[in-house]
Amino acid sequence: MNDSVPGTALLLAASPAGKAGFIDATSVLPALAAVSPSILTGTTAATIVELADPVDPQTVLTRIRAAATTPGPLTLFLVGQLHLDSKQHQVHFALARTTEATLRYSALPWHWLASELRPRKPGSTTVVADLIATPDTWQRIREDGLTIPRGIRLYGRVAPQLSRRRTAEPAYLKAVAAIWRSGSNPPLAQLHEQAAAQARLQDGSDGGALDLAVDGAPLDAVPPATSSLDTAPLATTAPQAGPAPSRRPPQPAPENPLPTILAAAGAGRHSEAAALASMWEEWALRTHGAGSAQAVHWLEIRADLARLAGDPARSCELWMSAADARLARQQLPDDPAVVDAVDRAHHQWQELQDPRRAQELGPALAALRGHVPGQRAGAVAAVRHRLEVLHGTRPRVDGGAGT
Structure with a gap:
């Protein structure tokens, strides 16, 4: 654990209100909040920023930018759903007021997130994600991957939207929180394997989800x-x-x-x-x-x-x-x-x-x-x-x- 430089954890959980939402994103926040801040950041001193169902992409961008400019380690916990806009075919992270008609104006473009994280020192940033993707977005991710800047650790899970009638649980991040709350603090790669296995058991996944595990070594x-x-x-x-x-x-x-x-x-x-x-x-x-x-x-x-x-x-x-x-x-x-x-x-x-x-x-x-x-x-x-x-x-x- 880093004893010298404070770390920051940004918890961003969002899903559209009403029928447009198909993941209960904020339900994982109490479990993560019960984890010691030093565990969330990997540092002795820690700052925790929580964004629960934000509505304005510019506000979210500002909070991400502020976190990204901190000198210490940054861990971004990201829970929600991914959509593809029909005009520019770009991946967006949906917010509380996002609808298909207003996607380009009411959701956070994924490339905004990537751009804010890109200047950070390689190895200083970790993204832990639990995401559900609409069918067209899922196809895009299967073919092209989920763009993330070089030198960033990425662990998590992206699953396809299976039904509009079923609200998914963030099973992966809930498993992460449960492992930490049990007193165990394994290396991230091991933690990911354990959480992904538990999530598959919980939601009955047969391998349809995409497990993300990038160790964050500088690609250069x-x-x-x-x-x-x-x-x-x-x-x-x-x-x-x-x-x-x-x-x-x-x-x-x-x-x-x-x-x-x-x-x-x-x-x-x-x-x-x-x-x-x-x-x-x-x-x-x-x-x-x-x-x-x-x-x-x-x-x-x-x-x-x-x-x-x-x-x-x-x-x-x-x-x-x-x-x-x-x-x-x-x-x-x-x-x-x-x-x-x-x-x-x-x-x-x-x-x-x-x-x-x-x-x-x-x-x-x-x-x-x-x-x-x-x-x-x-x-x-x-x-x-x-x-x-x-x-x-x-x-x-x-x-x-x-x-």
Whole structure:
């Protein structure tokens, strides 16, 4: 425990009034208030700021800004629901007067929160979150992750809204509070595992929630698994459903995030794995730029994670994007890495059982396959043949060429 610098804990719990609210956010505040302030902040001296069902996003922003400018450790406890505005498609944290019609004016934009925390010293900030997301927001988070600045510890849980008739309980943070009140004060990572397990038991979750666990090491000091794209980390560590890879697995760095990502995927926590990979892809984009080797590397990891999650449509899309990115980097159509990306996209497209999605993705794949025919004879014809079958212009013939 830090004995020299006072810490600050900001407790923000909110949900819209009436039928628009689907989490009883403030119900966790009494439990957290019963915990010693020094436990909440990890410091001997502590300041506690509580915001229960605030109504004005500017007021909330002001309180967050004031807390973020304090020199000592900051812990932000965040309980509530996430929405996606229909115009700019940005994630918002709902407040007490938020409605779908007034979302952009009555809720706290998530990027406001991220912006206020970004200047803080890496390792000095912890966010503990218990959040419920509307269906469109949940889909966005599954695909792109939940943006958080570098160097911030993030622990918690995001769950999809299951029913408009059911008010969810903040089971994760209530479990955190209960563990602390029992006299136990384990390290944050261990506390998170215990609380997440208790929350799953309480709400009967079958893994649909996204568990958030980022240790807050400064990302600038944590390199991606490799900056060389002659490796395929996930494809060489999981059972193969597609063509066997010809690349070498990477040698993990001491703080390589891939073991954590693979562990989550292997345990069936596919949303968590995808969110972590998206976070690292965003880091690569910020640090090295769009189209960089590092960004393409993480794009391919996301593609294989989608395959492991049983989402061939998403995997196909991402592998095609990876192939396009490599071609844009002036890699030749017969480059093994380009061919491999197209082969994998083709294989995932063949795995699609939804004719509509196969029809949607087919033309782009056909165009890409025409430019990158690969080493296997008949691959181009196989795409065209299946498209004709899907469009009903040609009878299906079993045993056709494929990848």
